[in-house]
Amino acid sequence: QITLKESGPTLVKPTQTLTLTCDFSGFSLNTNGQGVGWIRQPPGEALEWLALIYWDNDERYSPSLRSRLTITKDTSKNQVVLTMTNMDPVDTATYYCAHRPATGLFDYWGQGTLVTVSS
Amino acid sequence: QAGLTQPPSVSKGLRQTATLTCTGNINNVGNEGAAWLQQHQGHPPKLLSYRDNTRPSGISERLSASRSGNTASLTITGLQPEDEADYYCSAWDSSLSAVLFGGGTKLTVL
Numbered sequence: 001q002i003t004l005k006e007s008g009p010t011l012v013k014p015t016q017t018l019t020l021t022c023d024f025s026g027f028s029l030n031t032n033g034q035g036v037g038w039i040r041q042p043p044g045e046a047l048e049w050l051a052l053i054y055w056d057n058d059e060r061y062s063p064s065l066r067s068r069l070t071i072t073k074d075t076s077k078n079q080v081v082l083t084m085t086n087m088d089p090v091d092t093a094t095y096y097c098a099h100r101p102a103t104g105l106f107d108y109w110g111q112g113t114l115v116t117v118s119s
Numbered sequence: 120q121a122g123l124t125q126p127p128s129v130s131k132g133l134r135q136t137a138t139l140t141c142t143g144n145i146n147n148v149g150n151e152g153a154a155w156l157q158q159h160q161g162h163p164p165k166l167l168s169y170r171d172n173t174r175p176s177g178i179s180e181r182l183s184a185s186r187s188g189n190t191a192s193l194t195i196t197g198l199q200p201e202d203e204a205d206y207y208c209s210a211w212d213s214s215l216s217a218v219l220f221g222g223g224t225k226l227t228v229l
Contacts, residue, residue, distance in 0.1 A: 049218035104169035105154045105209050112163050
């Protein structure tokens with residue numbers, strides 16, 4: 001059974017860097033075709049894709065946020081980490097990590113973690 | 120960044136049929152098709168279908184997806200109160216090398 005869980009700060013100040021960790025189980029990021037992505041959702045708004053990392057270390061980023069994002073993986077710990085620099089109140093959202101199988105887009109999602117950006 | 124277009128809201132009666140649409144272009148929906156996700160308030164999204172009409176195990180047969188050109192559709196028959204939720208489409212855009220989401224459709228079951 002695939003599970004994912006996000007963790008990180010619930011409150012960050014403007015201009016700070018956000019670091020979120022996704023702990024997963026039930027699959028390996030050493031396996032061909034597997035990937036983990038990050039998606040966010042501001043309160044009352046739509047889903048927005050942020051970043052994706054594949055088993056072969058290929059990284060993909062949202063074109064509009066590319067300059068602020070870094071995604072990395074630690075296969076020995078079954079973790080994926082997302083960093084987002086220069087946080088702003090408009091970045092207040094629930095941040096989800098999700099599993100991307102070889103056959104398509106995100107099939108299993110974490111519960112999400114709400115990050116508030118405020119001074 | 121170009122996205123996928125969904126109607127903001129659809130309302131249908133109990134036991135009726137609702138069809139939700141998602142319009143993209145040849146680089147995304149028209150290329151690899153779309154996935155559909157359901158989200159109830161306060162919960163993470165749940166995958167309903169992918170590759171146009173492949174349903175994960177456990178997803179009701181009342182749901183079916185299809186695609187015509189650059190538009191994907193999700194049809195829900197025999198609407199039940201638990202179908203009331205937000206529905207999102209998603210697709211890979213080969214031109215942008217990016218995942219796109221639609222703006223979501225709020226389905227109300229009257």
